[in-house]
Amino acid sequence: MAKILDRILLLIYSLVVGVLSILSILLMTGSYTLTLNKEQGHTLLISSIVVAAVLILLSIRFFYISVRRERNHQSSIDQRTDYGDIQISVDTIENLSYKAASRVRGVREVKTRIRIAESGLEIMIRAVVDGESSIPAMTEEVQKQVHDHVEEITGIPVAYVSVYIANLVHSPVIKSRVE
Template sequence: MAKILDRLLLFIYSLSIGIISVIAILLLTNIMPLSLSSSDEKTWYIVSLVVAALLFILSIRFFYISVRRERNSLPSIDQRTDYGDIQISIETIQNLSYKAASRVRGIKEVKTKIRITDAGLEIMVRAMVDGETSIPSLTEDVQKQVHDHVEEITGIPVSYVSVYIANIVQSTVMKNRVE
């Protein structure tokens, strides 16, 4: 919601600056002469002051947005060692999970999703199977392989590995027909 509001404010800000720039150019080049009575001058002064204050506030907001550090753009798991800090991206853990699950014979078309909890990593594996191996034994092998591989490589505890078997892959091998 905040991003949508910021985009709307940026649009209004850009439009306002553009209009004010055009008016300033027209006034400074005397294409549009300015002749005001004393009551109009006071109103013009107040309106100008309010517009300038709003544009200044919007400028401060956009300056803050431009210099703040966005932590959500690259999610990672941070660890501290005796030698310094380590950051492991969620994408790296997804690829490790994918690699481990793909090694299990009978598993095809793997997709993984990672969630970080206080207890450790929760890894969700979605896969298709060949249909020739027992699904319970396949899923157990996938869980063990993913759990052990991710913990061994990253050093991050894995609290939970769930496996969702989406479907059976249809084999494209055609048997030769003898006539």
């Protein structure tokens, strides 16, 4: 929700800055002249201060968004051994998970996502299956294969593997023709 709000604020900010830039250019080049009485001048001054304050607040917000660091986002997992440090990227673990899940019979398409927790890796698998074998048995096999493969290859404990079956793929029916 916060990202959507930030995008809307960024859109409004961009539009206001664009309009103010065009107005400033017109006023500075003399293409447009402004004649105001004392009351209109006072209203314009107050409006300008309010718009400037809002733009400053939005600028501070966007600056904060651009420099802040994502707390839960880690690009690698660090391990220390007797011989030195090891870093394994999250992409590597996603690819290992993909490879293990794709080996299971009946699984057609796989997408993986990794979350790093205190208890170990949390692996989320999204799969499309052929629908010709038992889904509970297949998902259990996917969980076992991914869990064992990732732990064996990386040495990092896997807390759990969740599997989401997104859809079924219908196998094309080939009718044999008897003559």
